Each structure stands twice: as structure tokens, then as C-alpha cells.
Amino acid sequence: xxxxxxxxxxxxxxxxxxxxxxxxxxxxxxxxxxxxxxxxxxxxxxxxxxxxxxxxxxxxxxxxxxxxxxxxxxxxxxxxxxxxxxxxxxxxxxxxxxxxxxxxxxxxxxxxxxxxxxxxxxxxxxxxxxxxxxxxxxxxxxxxxxxxxxxxxxxxxxxxxxxxxxxxxxxxxxxxxxxxxxxxx
Amino acid sequence: xxxxxxxxxxxxxxxxxxxxxxxxxxxxxxxxxxxxxxxxxxxxxxxxxxxxxxxxxxxxxxxxxxxxxxxxxxxxxxxxxxxxxxxxxxxxxxxxxxxxxxxxxxxxxxxxxxxxxxxxxxxxxxxxxxxxxxxxxxxxxxxxxxxxxxxxxxxxxxxxxxxxxxxxxxxxxxxxxxxxxxxxx
Numbered sequence: 001x002x003x004x005x006x007x008x009x010x011x012x013x014x015x016x017x018x019x020x021x022x023x024x025x026x027x028x029x030x031x032x033x034x035x036x037x038x039x040x041x042x043x044x045x046x047x048x049x050x051x052x053x054x055x056x057x058x059x060x061x062x063x064x065x066x067x068x069x070x071x072x073x074x075x076x077x078x079x080x081x082x083x084x085x086x087x088x089x090x091x092x093x094x095x096x097x098x099x100x101x102x103x104x105x106x107x108x109x110x111x112x113x114x115x116x117x118x119x120x121x122x123x124x125x126x127x128x129x130x131x132x133x134x135x136x137x138x139x140x141x142x143x144x145x146x147x148x149x150x151x152x153x154x155x156x157x158x159x160x161x162x163x164x165x166x167x168x169x170x171x172x173x174x175x176x177x178x179x180x181x182x183x184x185x
Numbered sequence: 186x187x188x189x190x191x192x193x194x195x196x197x198x199x200x201x202x203x204x205x206x207x208x209x210x211x212x213x214x215x216x217x218x219x220x221x222x223x224x225x226x227x228x229x230x231x232x233x234x235x236x237x238x239x240x241x242x243x244x245x246x247x248x249x250x251x252x253x254x255x256x257x258x259x260x261x262x263x264x265x266x267x268x269x270x271x272x273x274x275x276x277x278x279x280x281x282x283x284x285x286x287x288x289x290x291x292x293x294x295x296x297x298x299x300x301x302x303x304x305x306x307x308x309x310x311x312x313x314x315x316x317x318x319x320x321x322x323x324x325x326x327x328x329x330x331x332x333x334x335x336x337x338x339x340x341x342x343x344x345x346x347x348x349x350x351x352x353x354x355x356x357x358x359x360x361x362x363x364x365x366x367x368x369x370x
Binding site for chain 2: 010053055059060061062108112115116117119120121122123124126127128132134135136137138140166170173174176177178180
């Protein structure tokens, strides 16, 4: 009887985890595309006709990395979303350790890549906003205000992508390691 | 018989994981202390007597964050190392879900903090090494060469701390989620 109740509880938990996974993968897809699009379309021209300076996202390599990381996260989420929905429609469960390991490693890599990208972008944003007087690096955001504002919007979405990816890596860890039955130990 | 073999295999795996965990926690402790010490003692004075410029780690907030993150990782590793060794000496295993969850969350937080710190430091290092001509940010490392070199050494150790923390977060995920027996599902 205890085993039956435990089994029911685990089934309910499994269902909740599955729904959470689908929601998070969908959010990652939408936010990843939005972040990449916001960053990629960002540019601003300042100065008069003869002395014009243009700020564009390719000026900073980290913004290019952020676009790539978020594009990658969105594409990966789409693939995983299709897999999740197919499994849900057919009522099948993940029992293969090999597949669970592949998903776990991919999710971990995605979480770490998106986090590294947003952390490095945050550092670049701090320099652009406040400068670094000790090295004579002047503030850039009081010149390219609109550029910085749009970059901030993109970075906020990228931060959300990173947080969703971290949650997803936790879910895939659950999906993998619960396959290692502890009742033998 | 199959259950017995499976049980033996899992016991051997458990032992390997435990030894790996101790080794990684010890490495994190040593490397974390070394990284923090290298960063904290780093300073360089340039120029003549009347016009002297001093670079120190507190000039860049990210280096302060890196010192804190690595100090924290080292202190946390020491606590976990004591726990691991006590468990090994008494031959006890982790069976409490609450403790396993606490360790899992702490390890995840450590992995993400150390990774964010090193990613942001890497971005600052790129600016210091190559400058950002579009914003008139000049290279700083051709002036403060020794400072940059020592920072690079500290950052390399911090990168290793981050990688060890990532592996540890995987181990604690295994230790937690294998408690969720899948045989009921």
C-alpha cells in the first residue's frame, strides 16, 4: 500500500515536472529569439555629418557572443520542445540512460554558456555605464544612450533565458539520476 | 542474481563518486585560497615620483567579486570536505532528501557564482588587454604588465575552481536524484 501511494506521488510529481519543462523550454525559445533580435538590430549614430560615430552590436565581441548564445539556446529549446511534446502526446517516458545523459549534458552546457554570456555582458555594461577612471576609460552610455537602453532590454531577456536554462538543467538532472535506483545501495 | 550484480555495480560507482567528490572539494579549497590570495596581493606602481599611478585589485569591482567568490568557494569546500570525510570514516551514506537538497542547491549556487565571476573577469581582461577603440578605451596591460600577468594567474586558478564546482554540482545532483526511485514509475 505504501509503495502504491509512493508510486502515485511520484507519478504526480513526474507530471508536474513535465509541464514545467515544456513551459520553461517555450519561454527559453521566445525569450532567446527576442534577446538575439533586440541585440542584432541595435545601432545608434551620433555626431554631425562630417564626424559621425556609429555604435553597433558587433563593436563589442561579447554582444556578438550573447546573440550567438541566445540564438543557440532558442534553437536547442525548439528541438527539445518538439521532443517533450511528442513524448507527452504518445504518453511515453524517458527510460534510456543514454538519452537522459545526452539531454542532461546539453542542458548543463546551455545553462553555463548563457550564464557566462550574461555575466560577461553585465561587466561590459558596467564599464559602459560608469567607465573605469583608473584606466581612463570614459563612460559610453551618456553618448550612446539609446544603444545602451536597447542593449539593457536585450540583456534582461538574456538573463531570463539563463535563469530558465538553469532550472531546465535541474529538471534534466532529476530526469537522469532518478534512473539510478537507490534501493540497491 | 541480476539485482545482486546491479547492486554491486552501484556500490562500486558510489565509492568512485565519493572519492571523486573528496578530491574535487580538496582541489577547490586549495585553488580557491590560491586564487583569492594571488588577486588580493596584486598591485603595481608606474610612473615617476611626482606622477605615480597605482593599479590594485580594488580598482576593478569584478576582481573584488572574484576574490569574494573564490574565498567563499574555498570556505564552503572546507565545510563539505569535513562532512565527506566524516561520512567516509563512519561508513555512512547520504539518505536524507532534505540534506541532499541543501547540498545540491548550495553546490549549484557555488558553480554559478564562480562561473559568473570568471566570465565577467574574462571580459574585463579582454578590455585591459585589447582596449575598445570604438569607445576610446585604451589598452591597460601594456602599462600595468605585471599586474595583468598576476591577475591572469589568479583568473586561471579561479577558472579551475569554477570547473571543479561544476563537476561537484553534477555529483550532488546524482546524490540527490538517485534518492527518487524510478522503479515505481
